[in-house]
Amino acid sequence: MPFRTTVITGATSGIGKETALALAKIDHALYLLVRDVQKGEALKKELIAASGNRSIFVVHCDLADMQSVVNAANELKGKLFAINVLINNAGGINAKRQESADGVELTFAMNHLGHFVLTMNLMPLLQKGQARVINVSSEAHKAARPQYLNDIQFSNDYSPIKAYGLAKLCNIYFTLALAERYGNLGITAYALHPGVVSTAFWKDAGFWGNILSWLARPFMISAEKGAQTSIFLAGAVKLSPKLNGQYFKKGEVTKTTLAAQNASARNKLWQISEQMAAPFLPAL
Numbered sequence: 029m030p031f032r033t034t035v036i037t038g039a040t041s042g043i044g045k046e047t048a049l050a051l052a053k054i055d056h057a058l059y060l061l062v063r064d065v066q067k068g069e070a071l072k073k074e075l076i077a078a079s080g081n082r083s084i085f086v087v088h089c090d091l092a093d094m095q096s097v098v099n100a101a102n103e104l105k106g107k108l109f110a111i112n113v114l115i116n117n118a119g120g121i122n123a124k125r126q127e128s129a130d131g132v133e134l135t136f137a138m139n140h141l142g143h144f145v146l147t148m149n150l151m152p153l154l155q156k157g158q159a160r161v162i163n164v165s166s167e168a169h170k171a172a173r174p175q176y177l178n179d180i181q182f183s184n185d186y187s188p189i190k191a192y193g194l195a196k197l198c199n200i201y202f203t204l205a206l207a208e209r210y211g212n213l214g215i216t217a218y219a220l221h222p223g224v225v226s227t228a229f230w231k232d233a234g235f236w237g238n239i240l241s242w243l244a245r246p247f248m249i250s251a252e253k254g255a256q257t258s259i260f261l262a263g264a265v266k267l268s269p270k271l272n273g274q275y276f277k278k279g280e281v282t283k284t285t286l287a288a289q290n291a292s293a294r295n296k297l298w299q300i301s302e303q304m305a306a307p308f309l310p311a312l
C-alpha cells in the first residue's frame with residue numbers, strides 16, 4: 029500500500045524531479061503531470077529504477093493550456109478515489125512577453141492560473157484525501173506590488189522580473205486563500221521558497237537574469253537541496269494546524285512582506301482567477 033497519493037507538476041526537471049525522487053523512495057504513489065509525455069515516461073523509468081516504487085504514473089498536462097489542465101484533472105478523477113498531496117511546482121520566468129494557449133500572459137498562466145484551474149478541478153479528490161496543497165513560490169515575490177494585479181496581462185509594461193514577481197506573489201495569495209476557504213473541509217496549503225537553485229529555470233531569464241544568475245552561480249544550491257522544503261511538507265507524518273497557509277524557507281515558517289499578507293489583494297486575485305478561468309472551472 030502506498031504511503032500517500034501525490035500529484036506533482038514540473039517533475040521533469042530541477043526541483044520537481046528531486047522532490048519526486050525523494051517521495052518515490054518513501055512510497056508515495058506519484059502522478060507526474062507533464063507537458064512532454066516522452067520526458068515524463070523517461071522520468072518514470074528513472075524513478076522506478078532508483079526507488080523500486082512501481083506506483084508511478086504519467087499524465088499529460090500543459091499548465092499554459094486550461095483545457096489540457098481540465099483533461100488532466102478528469103483523467104485523475106477517473107483513476108483515483110483521493111489525493112493526499114498536490115505539489116504545484118512547475119513554473120518559470122520568460123525573458124519576453126508571451127501568451128498561453130488561452131491568450132493569458134505566459135508567466136501568470138504557467139505559474140498561477142494553470143495551478144488554480146488544476147486545484148479547483150481536483151477539489152473533490154483533495155477533500156477526500158484531506159490533502160496538503162504545496163505551492164512552490166519564490167523570494168522574488170518580494171519585488172512585486174499588489175497594484176500589479178491591475179494589469180495582470182502586463183500588456184503595456186512587461187518586464188520578466190515584474191511578471192515573475194507577481195506570479196510568485198500570486199502563489200502566496202492562493203495558498204492563504206485556500207487555507208481560509210477550504211481549511212474547514214480539511215485541506216491545508218503551504219507556500220515555499222526553495223532557495224536559489226541551479227536548474228534549467230535560469231535559461232529563460234533574459235539579459236539581466238543571465239547576469240544575475242552568472243553572479244549568483246557560485247552561491248546556488250543543488251536541485252536536491254532546493255527540493256528539501258517541498259519534501260518535508262509532502263512527507264512529514266503530521267504538520268501542526270498552525271502551519272496552514274504559511275510561507276516556508278529552509279523547512280521553517282518565514283515572514284512574508286506586508287504586500288503578501290494583503291487580504292483585499294488576495295480576494296482580488298481569487299476573483300480575477302475565477303473570471304479568467306470561468307469556462308474551465310467546475311460548477312460549485
Ligand SMILES: NC(=O)c1ccc[n+]([C@@H]2O[C@H](COP(=O)([O-])OP(=O)(O)OC[C@H]3O[C@@H](n4cnc5c(N)ncnc54)[C@H](OP(=O)(O)O)[C@@H]3O)[C@@H](O)[C@H]2O)c1
Pocket residue numbers: 037038039040041042043044061062063064067089090091092093117118119120138164165166167221222223224225226227228229230
Ligand atoms: N531555480 C530557482 O532558483 C528557483 C527559485 C525560486 C523558485 N523557483 C521555483 O521552483 C519551481 C521549479 O523550478 P526549477 O528551478 O526546478 O525549474 P526547471 O528546472 O526549469 O523546472 C521547471 C519545470 O516546470 C515545467 N513546466 C514549465 N512550464 C510548464 C507548463 N506550461 N506546463 C507543465 N509544466 C511546465 C517544466 O517542464 P519541461 O521539463 O517540459 O520544461 C519543468 O518540469 C518553479 O515554480 C520556480 O518558479 C525556482
